[in-house]
Amino acid sequence: MMYIVRTAQKTTAKSKRKPSSDPGECTADFLVLEPAGYPMASMLDEYPEITDPGVFEHYAREQWRGFTARKGDYLFDRRMFPDFAYKVTDVEPPESVIGQNTHIIVSEVLVTTTPVVEFRSDVTFDDVVGQQSARKKCKLIERFLEAPEKFGKWAPRNVLFFGPSGTGKTMLAKALANKTHVPIIPVKATELIGEFVGEGSRQIHQLYDRAQEMAPCIVFIDELDAIALDRRHQELRGDVAEIVNSLLTEMDGIVERPGVCTIGATNRTDAIDPAVRSRFEEEIEFTLPDEKERLAILRSNVRTFPIPVKDLDLPALAKMTEGLSGRDLVAKVLKTALHNVIIDEREHVTQDDLCSSLKKLKNIPVSGNADRMYI
Known part of the structure; x- marks a missing residue:
């Protein structure tokens, strides 16, 4: 998991502070600022990087001299990076005026990452029911992670897992990491969306910097469509x-990251930007389980019930659950039935309990046509 520490928070009021005209106000001894970003997103805006704190301090005093600084307020750049905001995190004395001798300190940490603990998976290929075609194609990734130096420019750096939700995309990625004994960095794509312009971009580069340190490893980006949304929809997401x-940039390998394999997962390939999708050398499809696979999922999970079962007809249940994913079978059919039995303080899970939870799932009679059982 990638842990993100955000030190800058959103605010609904970002008014510019006027220079003080009160000669009675005292001069600030020091001022601590924190980069906050632009009020509105624009791809034409560049994020200012401070390379010389001393030069910036002189630059800041020249333009903000005479302004009253209060903790929590914002100071806006008016020259090189117009409207870029810096949040006042500390000022001494409180509510004092920025003067020629005010010491200005900038905390240059808008987004940082805590050390990523190497996540090792205990999921095996035996835990993934079905998906034989996907498992076969994953042999390539397996060989690469075992000996990345042998592949050179032919490495499978970017692989797309696509298919309905709950079909085992995450599990297979974890099984790959377990089989090859490499760490996996699982990231929800929504975690990479920043609050300010430039933040999401920096988080992506930081993610890959960390992956490079841990290589060989897998970067698994779930819900890829959340950040790789077709750019024709920019009016929806600036x-x-x-x-x-x-x-x-990362997928193109402009910065060499040997031993890093990116696996993106999505159930909405239609929403992914064509430029992003074209970067995936391999696309591996995950499908809904067939009747035989649904039966295997039901049997393997029923064995782990904490209370006994009685008179179950799992083959019949497998026939009635066409269109459901493995996750639906476990979380919405088996778990619901088990919880209802526990709540009712009964001693056994029966076929009626499973059929009842299935009926509630689709709100149709369980004896109805199985062709109607779709998610």
Whole structure:
């Protein structure tokens, strides 16, 4: 898991502070600022990087001299990066005026990452029921992670897992990591969406910097469509182009990251930007389980029930659950039935309990046509 520490928070009021005209106000001894970003997203805006704190301090005093600084307020750049905001995190004395001798300190940490603990998976290929075609194609990734130096420019750096939710995409990625004994960094794509312009881009680059340190490893980005949304929809998300461009940079290998394999997962290939999708050398499809696979899922999970079962007809249940994913079978059929039995303080889980939870899931009679059982 990638842990993100955000030190800058959103605010609904970002008014510019006027210079003080009160000669009675005292001069600030020091001022601590924190980069906050732009009030509105624009791809034309560049995030200012401070390379010389001394030069910036002189620059800041020249433009903000005479302004009253209060903790929690914002100071806006008016020259090189117009409207870029810095949040006042500390000022001494409180509510004092910025003067020629005010010491200005900038905390240059808008987004940082805590050390990523290497996540080792205990999921095996035996835990993934079905998906034989996907498992076969994953042999390539397995060989690469076992000996990345042998592949050179032919490495499978970017692989797309796609298919309905709950079909085992995450489990197979974890099984790959377990089989090859490499760490996996699982990231929800929504965690990479920042609050300010440039934040999402920096988080993506930081993610890959950390992955490179841990290589060989897998970067598993779930819900990829959340950050790789087609850029034709920018009117819906102003930061889409920025995030997509950063992801493309990493996927193109402009910065060499040997031993890093990116696996993106989505159930909405139609929403992914064509430029991003074209970067995946392999696309591996995951499908809903067939009747035989549904039966195997039901049997393997029923064995782990904490209370006994009685008179179950799992083959019949497998026939009635066409269109359901493995996750639906476990979380919405088996778990619901088990919980109802526990709540009622009964001693056994029966076929009626399973059929009842299935009926509630689709709100149709369980004896109805199985062709109607779709998610």
